Amino acid sequence: MIEFLLHPGSGVAPYLQIVQQVRQALRLGVLREGDQLPTIKAVVAQLAINPNTVLKAYRELEHEGLVQPRPGAGTFVLRSLADDTVAAHEPLRVDLRAWLHRARGEGLDDDSIEALFWTTFRAAHREAASKEDMT
Amino acid sequence: MTAVMRAAGLGKRFGRRWALSECTVDIPAGRVVGLVGPNGAGKTTLLRLAVGQLQPTTGGIEVLGGRPAASAAQLSRVGYVAQSTPVYSRLTVEEHLMLGDRLNPRWCWKTARARLDSAGLDPRQRAGRLSGGQRAQLSLTLAVAKRPDLLVLDEPLSALDPLVRREFLQGLMESTVDAGVSVIVSSHVISDLERICDHLVILVASRVRLAGGIDELLASHRQLVGPRRDPATLPGAEVITERHTERQTTLLVRAHQPVDPAWTVSEVGLEDLVLAYMKADAANLSPMEMAR
Incomplete structure (x- = not known):
C-alpha cells in the first residue's frame, strides 16, 4: 500500500498529483500488478482532501488501463510500468548522458541546461499539439 | 443534478x-x-x-x-x-x-x-x-x-x-x-x-465575480508572458489582469480557445486565480462605486 503526499502551491492540480504519484510508484516498482490502492475514504482521511479529487484521479488511472475498481473490494493495479522504463529506456539515457556531457563541455551551467531543456521541451510539445490540431 | x-x-x-x-x-x-x-x-x-x-x-x-x-x-x-x-x-x-x-x-x-x-x-x-x-x-x-x-x-x-x-x-x-x-x-x-x-x-464588492467547478476554472485560465503589447489584440481570451514593464507584458486570461504560441503560457494555481479576480475588481471599481 502506498501513501500520497500533497504539495500545495505546486501549481499541479491535486488530482493530477495523485495520478503522477501512482504512475511513479508503478515505474519504480513500488506498486505491482494486483496491489491495492488506498481506499478513497482512507486517502480523504489522511490528506483531508475532497473525495471527488481522489475519485477523479482513480478514474483517470482506470482510463489509462493502469488500475481497475472491483465493486466492494477497492481499486487494484492492472499492470506495472516498471519494466518498460529501466531497460527499454537505456539507449535514451545513454544519449541524454552524452548530450549533457557535450553541454557541459560547451560551458553551460546547470541552470542554462535546465532552461534549454524546458524551452525545447515546450516548443516540441506545442509543435506536436498544433500538428494534431491541423489533422 | x-x-x-x-x-x-x-x-x-x-x-x-x-x-x-x-x-x-x-x-x-x-x-x-x-x-x-x-x-x-x-x-x-x-x-x-x-x-x-x-x-x-x-x-x-x-x-x-x-x-x-x-x-x-x-x-x-x-x-x-x-x-x-x-x-x-x-x-x-x-x-x-x-x-x-x-x-x-x-x-x-x-x-x-x-x-x-x-x-x-x-x-x-x-x-x-x-x-x-x-x-x-x-x-x-x-x-x-x-x-x-x-x-x-x-x-x-x-x-x-x-x-x-x-x-x-x-x-x-x-x-x-x-x-x-x-x-x-x-x-x-x-x-x-x-x-x-x-x-x-x-x-x-457584493457581486459574484466567478463561480464554477475548480478543475474547469483552472483549466480555462492561463498566465501569459511575452514581449510588451496591447492585450486588446488577444482574440478568444478575456483578460483578467495585465501587468506591463517596458519590454514585457504579463497577463492572466480566461481563454476560450488555444492561445497564440508566441506567448509563454503557463498554468494558473488556485491562489493566483483568486488573487487575480480580487485584484481586478479592486482596480476596476471607481471611487464612487467603492463608497456605495
Whole structure:
C-alpha cells in the first residue's frame, strides 16, 4: 500500500498529483500488478482532501488501463510500468548522458541546461499539439 | 443534478448599503464549495441568507429545494456554524449535545461523541470557559451531529491551530464520504480550500465575480508572458489582469480557445486565480462605486 503526499502551491492540480504519484510508484516498482490502492475514504482521511479529487484521479488511472475498481473490494493495479522504463529506456539515457556531457563541455551551467531543456521541451510539445490540431 | 443552493437576483441592503447585489448562482449538490472574497464582500451575508437568518431585499434564494428556514424540516437539513461560533456560555458541553438531541430529529449521538473525543473536549466543562478553538469545535460538533444535507461554515478555520485545523478538515471530508453531505465554506485560507473544495464562488464588492467547478476554472485560465503589447489584440481570451514593464507584458486570461504560441503560457494555481479576480475588481471599481 502506498501513501500520497500533497504539495500545495505546486501549481499541479491535486488530482493530477495523485495520478503522477501512482504512475511513479508503478515505474519504480513500488506498486505491482494486483496491489491495492488506498481506499478513497482512507486517502480523504489522511490528506483531508475532497473525495471527488481522489475519485477523479482513480478514474483517470482506470482510463489509462493502469488500475481497475472491483465493486466492494477497492481499486487494484492492472499492470506495472516498471519494466518498460529501466531497460527499454537505456539507449535514451545513454544519449541524454552524452548530450549533457557535450553541454557541459560547451560551458553551460546547470541552470542554462535546465532552461534549454524546458524551452525545447515546450516548443516540441506545442509543435506536436498544433500538428494534431491541423489533422 | 439537483441544486443545493440556487439564488436569482438576490440582494440584501442594510440601510443605504448593499451588502449583496444581483447575486445569481447555482450550486450543484454533493459539492464542497469554497466561498472566497475580500473582507466586506458579502460572504457572511450570502451565507446568512442561505440559512434563513436574513431575509432578501430583492430576488430569491432556494436551499435544498425550499425557502431557507421555512419549516422545522428545512431547518433540520441545514447545519450552520457562524463566524463567531456562538455557544450558550452557562451550559456544559454535554448539555449542548442534549439540546442538539432534543432539537434535531436526525441527531446522531455516535457522531457527536466521536467528534468530542477527537477534539479532546470535556463534556462537563461549561461552554463559557472554552477557548476560541474549543468553542469552534463544539459548534462544529453540533452542526455535524445533526446530520444535515447541507453544512454551511462561515470562516470555521480561523480560530483553530494548524493541527486542529487539519484534523477538522479530515473529519469534514470523511463525513462527506460517509453521509454525502454538501458543504459551503467561506475562508481566506486558499491552501485549505484547494484541498477540500471542488467548486468555487468568488464574491467581490457584493457581486459574484466567478463561480464554477475548480478543475474547469483552472483549466480555462492561463498566465501569459511575452514581449510588451496591447492585450486588446488577444482574440478568444478575456483578460483578467495585465501587468506591463517596458519590454514585457504579463497577463492572466480566461481563454476560450488555444492561445497564440508566441506567448509563454503557463498554468494558473488556485491562489493566483483568486488573487487575480480580487485584484481586478479592486482596480476596476471607481471611487464612487467603492463608497456605495
